[in-house]
Amino acid sequence: MIKICGLSTPATLEAAIAAGADMVGFVRFPRSPRHLELEHGRELSALARGRARRVLLLVDPSDRELDEAVAALDPDIVQLHGSEAPGRVAAIQARTGRPVMKALGIAEAEDLGRIAAYRGVADGIILDAKAPRGSALPGGNGLPFDWSLLAGLDPRLDVMLSGGLDPANVAEAIAATRVRAVDVSSGVESRPGVKDPEKIAAFVQAARAAFAAAQQDRTEP
Numbered sequence: 164m165i166k167i168c169g170l171s172t173p174a175t176l177e178a179a180i181a182a183g184a185d186m187v188g189f190v191r192f193p194r195s196p197r198h199l200e201l202e203h204g205r206e207l208s209a210l211a212r213g214r215a216r217r218v219l220l221l222v223d224p225s226d227r228e229l230d231e232a233v234a235a236l237d238p239d240i241v242q243l244h245g246s247e248a249p250g251r252v253a254a255i256q257a258r259t260g261r262p263v264m265k266a267l268g269i270a271e272a273e274d275l276g277r278i279a280a281y282r283g284v285a286d287g288i289i290l291d292a293k294a295p296r297g298s299a300l301p302g303g304n305g306l307p308f309d310w311s312l313l314a315g316l317d318p319r320l321d322v323m324l325s326g327g328l329d330p331a332n333v334a335e336a337i338a339a340t341r342v343r344a345v346d347v348s349s350g351v352e353s354r355p356g357v358k359d360p361e362k363i364a365a366f367v368q369a370a371r372a373a374f375a376a377a378q379q380d381r382t383e384p
């Protein structure tokens with residue numbers, strides 16, 4: 164699974180789909196350079212319908228914000244990138260009728276302990292770099308975390324790796340962590356909020372090759 168997050172123009176959305184992205188992410192967070200107004204989000208999401216899984220990213224949404232955004236973007240998946248507790252994740256699943264992925268910020272080994280509370284509740288877990296103190300954004304900061312922290316993770320736990328990935332490091336990240344899903348935003352941009360079609364294509368190509376190599380390693384006797 165490859166997710167390109169923070170898409171905000173038809174051209175870059177088309178570039179992500181043409182490159183073979185499995186998921187495309189749309190951000191609703193007013194402080195973000197990737198924030199989409201509802202009508203803009205509705206148009207972009209409609210372009211991707213049936214071509215890639217559309218992920219609506221929200222941060223601690225109220226029920227009203229949730230309802231408005233889901234009605235406009237009609238996402239296939241909701242991604243929660245704030246401090247939503249497991250009970251709120253379950254409530255959002257029930258309210259929207261959509262699968263919910265929960266992002267958890269990771270900086271040190273003990274942060275991985277939070278996975279247990281969401282396992283069996285969230286439909287997917289994204290491990291992202293914890294936002295630096297004082298950062299305006301809870302995600303999308305272009306910062307990696309220490310991938311070696313994932314060495315002890317239960318291999319049956321399918322997580323999506325995020326944070327500071329780019330076309331040059333995604334293969335190393337996949338080889339180091341053995342994840343089967345990756346997520347990128349800043350690493351395929353020319354500046355904050357501006358996606359670069361060439362970087363998107365390079366990222367998807369590098370990730371696909373690395374997934375294929377990892378799969379071969381798993382199946383070889």
Ligand SMILES: O=C(O)c1ccccc1NCC(=O)[C@H](O)[C@H](O)COP(=O)(O)O
Nearest residue numbers: 168195302303304305306326327348349
């Ligand atoms: O991308 C944003 O602007 C954003 C804003 C608020 C919450 C989350 C946000 N992005 C989350 C993502 O899904 C990113 O893809 C993820 O954090 C990785 O970002 P990056 O390190 O920039 O690749």
